[in-house]
Amino acid sequence: MVDPLVGSRSSGVVREIIQLRRGMQGLEQQLATGRKSQTYAGLGTQRSLSVAFRGDLARFESYHSSITLVELRLSITDQVLTRLDGVATEARGSMDPNIYQLLGDGRTQGQATAYNLLGETLSMLNSEAGGRHLFAGKDVTGKPVETINAIMDGEGNRAGFVQHRNERLLADSGDSGTGRLDISQPAANQVRLAEDGVHPFGLKIGSVNNGLSSTVVAGPSGTPSTFDIDFTAQPGAGQTLKINLILPDGTSKSVELVAAGAGQGGDGKFEIGASADETAANLAAALTDSLRKVSRIELGAASAMAAGTDFFDTANGGAPQRIDGPPFATATALRAGTESDTVFWYKGDNGTDPARNTATARIDDGLTISYGARANEEAFRVLVQNLAVFSSGTYTEGNQDDENRYSILAGKTLQSTSYPAGVQKLEQIAGELGAARSAANNASNRHTVKSGTLQTLIDGIESADLSEVSVSLLTQQTRLEASYRATSILFNMSLVNYI
The missing domain is CATH 1.20.1330.10 (f41 fragment of flagellin, N-terminal domain)
Known part of the structure; x- marks a missing residue:
């Protein structure tokens, strides 16, 4: 029979053993994981700092x-x-x-x-x-x-750039090939140059520099623009009429016509006729030839440039612009292409x-x-x-x-x-x-520095000192062994043994 006093003492030792075993388990876990606690609650008063630091670290990692x-x-x-x-x-x-x-x-x-x-x-x-x-x-x-083939050559019923370029050239050149400018003679001694309508195509009349004597120029004026030149008598040989034309891409081209003697006409020249009426007719013919040449060369190049802008300048919600035709040679407006009839590049x-x-x-x-x-x-x-x-x-x-x-x-x-x-x-x-x-x-570099600092602070709060844990574990082990011996002695003690 165990002495009651011995039983009371032994139960206290057992409680101490249990506490020591728990302490050792905690220390062993710290030694295995390197962390003071597996929960924030185990960090005591520093748990709020740990939570805050980890939140900052997660934000920087994001x-x-x-x-x-x-x-x-x-x-x-x-x-x-x-x-x-x-x-x-x-x-x-x-x-x-x-x-x-x-x-x-x-x-x-x-x-x-x-x-x-x-x-x-x-x-x-x-x-x-x-x-x-x-x-x-x-x-x-x-x-x-889009692909280069679709953009340039079209796809199915959808027109590509080459088709639009060809249609634009028709609209710029016009039926007569004079760049949508009409040359007429309202009177026998008068020559009139006029734009054929209000539209963005063809040549536009900019200004006129008249160096011909015995002539009167009226204009350019009006919408569409027009000007007249009246011959009151004959101009002198070598005198010039210069017309500044605006091309479809916004650049300009000057047409210069020089008065020449009989039989000396040709490219850029008009013959002084036997009368003012005949000279006016010669000027009209020479102006027609010059405008057709401009239409074939300068206008052709400028039309291609304008077609490029029509088709490719689609920023801010725009669509490729197409000639509102057919017919194209007499078209007076552009229209927005649709996805069913035009390739949107x-x-x-x-x-x-x-x-x-x-x-x-x-x-x-x-x-x-x-x-x-x-x-x-x-x-x-x-x-x-x-x-x-x-x-x-x-x-x-x-x-x-x-x-x-x-x-x-x-x-x-x-x-x-x-x-x-x-x-x-x-x-x-x-x-x-x-x-x-x-x-x-720069932000990445800042985050690297900040993350390193935060990790150091977190480690200081959450990480266990393994050297300290090892010493504590040995101490606990020694105490536990002593408790085991004490318990063994207590359980073996009785009044009979004592006597």
Whole structure:
């Protein structure tokens, strides 16, 4: 029989053993996990700090993940922009107005090069990274740009650029081939030049510089514009009439007609006749010939440039513009193409908001960057448009008018792809996106420092000192062993044994 006093003492020792075993289990767990506690409650008064620090750390890690994705996209975008700049340089090299050597298909080697560069440009504008098409604005899941074949040659019932270019040339040239200007003689001694209506096509009368004596010029005036020249007597040989014409692309061309003696007429000249009436008739005929020549050459090149703007300038929700015809030669207006009758070369988001704002990322507390882009932004569109315009025409060997028209068009596209003042440049887009990338990199560096600091603070609160835990564990083990011995002695003790 165990002494009651011994039983009482033994129960106290047992409780101490249980507490020691629990303490050892806790220490063993700390030694295994390296953490003071598996719950915040076990951290005592520092648990609120731990929770707050971990919340901050999670937020910075979220920012870091966002920055990593943005940097991937911006890196690829930067590579595309760098190559597009190279494409523009190569394109300018192909647009030499002085080299006119036709290949078998009626195009020059420069045009063939430009066509290949156009295909490469369109492919790059369809670039994708991290689940997002980089030049599609907000519509990130689909390719923003059509194929080169569809854009140039159309698809099914949908017209491409080449068809629109041909229709635009008809509208600019008119039925008589004088660029939609009418030449008439309301009186025998009078010549009238008039625009054939109020519309955006053909040649427009700018100004008239009259150097002919014995003549009276009235105008240009009115809408549509017109001017008259009346011969009151004969002008002198060598005297000139200069008419400044506005071409469809906004550039100008001067037509100069020189009075010449009998039998000395020809290109740019009109013969002084036997009477004022005959001289007026000669001027009308020479003016008709000059306008037809302008229509074949300068107007043809300017019409192609205007067609390029019609078809490709679709920013801010616009649609490709088409000639409101047939008939096209007498058309008086443009109309918006529809997706059923016209290839929309750009198919991405086409809102009126800034292109950069179509993709945003929050990279820090209160800091959001914008890094979106649209393929129909001016800098991209200028390159695509001029490559298409330059590469699309065909010419005839031995035709001087064709050679002159090619040279003028090459000069126009060369100037345009040089990005003159006032035109958005690829470098501007690169600079804007570069600023966003720099902000993301700076934020990433800040987050790295902050995350490291927070992790150190969290470790100070949550991590166990393994050396201290080992010492405590040995101490607890020693105490536990002593308790086991004491318990054993107590349970073996009795009054009989004592006596």
